Amino acid sequence: MSDVTNPKIQKSDIEWREQLSPEQYRILRQAGTERAFTGPFWNAKEKGLYRCAGCGEELFISDTKFDSGCGWPSYFEPVKPGAVTEHRDISHGMVRTEVRCANCGGHLGHVFPDGPPPTGLRYCINGHAMTFEPLK
Numbered sequence: 001m002s003d004v005t006n007p008k009i010q011k012s013d014i015e016w017r018e019q020l021s022p023e024q025y026r027i028l029r030q031a032g033t034e035r036a037f038t039g040p041f042w043n044a045k046e047k048g049l050y051r052c053a054g055c056g057e058e059l060f061i062s063d064t065k066f067d068s069g070c071g072w073p074s075y076f077e078p079v080k081p082g083a084v085t086e087h088r089d090i091s092h093g094m095v096r097t098e099v100r101c102a103n104c105g106g107h108l109g110h111v112f113p114d115g116p117p118p119t120g121l122r123y124c125i126n127g128h129a130m131t132f133e134p135l136k
């Protein structure tokens, strides 16, 4: 991955490997993608907060989650401005906008301009890149 971000949390590759599960490591640190309809949360409807599986930072809330039918958890906006960073991604013969955690630089997924109002955006995020904290 290019180092265009300047995430607050910087860890060595070994530290990340020790901390994360193999699937989390593959997605967050190697920009991998879980297969559609196989990861956690794509079908979740519970109210709560989605946090980065790498660093625990708040990323998305259930109020902005919608059923996109794509097989990954989808949101129309991050929990707050600056929670994620966006990067041009030309891998796999496509031009897409990659989304990363602003705090640790972990790869989360991509954002597409085909979401619902009010933003018209679809943040298509790997479930394995996040943890969920139910609202009490």
Ligand SMILES: [Zn+2]
Pocket (backbone or CB within 6 Å): 052, 053, 054, 055, 056, 057, 101, 102, 103, 104, 105, 106
């Ligand atoms: Zn993070």
